[in-house]
Amino acid sequence: MTDVEASKTAEEPAGTLVFRLGYDGAAYCGFAEQPGQTTVAGEIRRALETFLRRPIELTCAGRTDSGVHAIAQYVSVPAFAEELRIPRSRWMRAMAALLPGDIALGEVYHAAPGFSARFDARARTYTYRIATGEARPLLTRNYSWWHRLPLDVDAMDRAAACLVGEHDFKSFCKVASAVGKPTCRNVHAVSFAREVQMGEELIAFTITGNAFLHSMVRTIVGSLVEVGSGHRDEAWLSGALAACDRQAAGPTAPARGLCFMEVSYDDGVLSVCPDARA
DSSP states (O other), X not given: XXXXXXXXXXXXXXXXXXXXXXEOGGGSSOSSOOTTSOOHHHHHHHHHHHHHTSOOOOEESOOOOTTOEEEEEEEEEEEOHHHHTSOHHHHHHHHHHHSOTTEEEEEEEEEOTTOOTTTTOOEEEEEEEEEESSSOOSTTTTSSEEEESOOXXXXXXXXXXXXXXXXXXXXXXXXXXXXTSOOEEEEEEEEEEEEEETTEEEEEEEEEESOOOTTHHHHHHHHHHHHHTTSSOHXXXXXXXXXXXXXXXXXXXXXXXXXXXXXEOOTTSOEEOOOOOO
């Protein structure tokens, strides 16, 4: 440990740095750090530790699986007084230089000591995009699931209504991750929309909730596609939810169609990092 690192260890954090980041998850084994694997958190940690010249404690708003993308992932780091005086423009330049090209810093915030990007989050929003039709998507192929066959979006929308509210979502999560852990979550809203991205038509399913289980959104999407394809009726999804059994639900949709879109915090908790005075 260097003298600088030792002095930091003895000092109490004066506040919290909060970073809003986006990433293309294709090259990563998920967000969370894993020994011997390339992860989003590992790259972010490396960049921040290089810039701050000290070890850091990194907390994220929500872990994403291998291949899942993000527009607004939030991470928090306890910070010392001089680090809170670093201007926004310097952060933006430094992270552009230190992060790989498929991870980007969107904004820098300050928060009070003890703030946690994970535990202070009130809601998280994900969007899953699906391309249908005989023509393979080209420019959106890495960010959508090409399903080929048409989908009855109205039927999927009606079926998804049963998900809103507080339920046990054990049927829609990875079996191993549910062992000995609570599986109740509160889904605030679900919706379907038709989008045009780079000239290609997509079906976008958006879901907001207080928190999500491992593979929960992707398994919900895979189950909804069973309904939209006509393989299952609309009432089947409600029965699958009530069963609390992974085998009762549909397949897990591919990771590439899922994007972490937004995190909600209480008003006034985050303040944008000021820039250097002119």
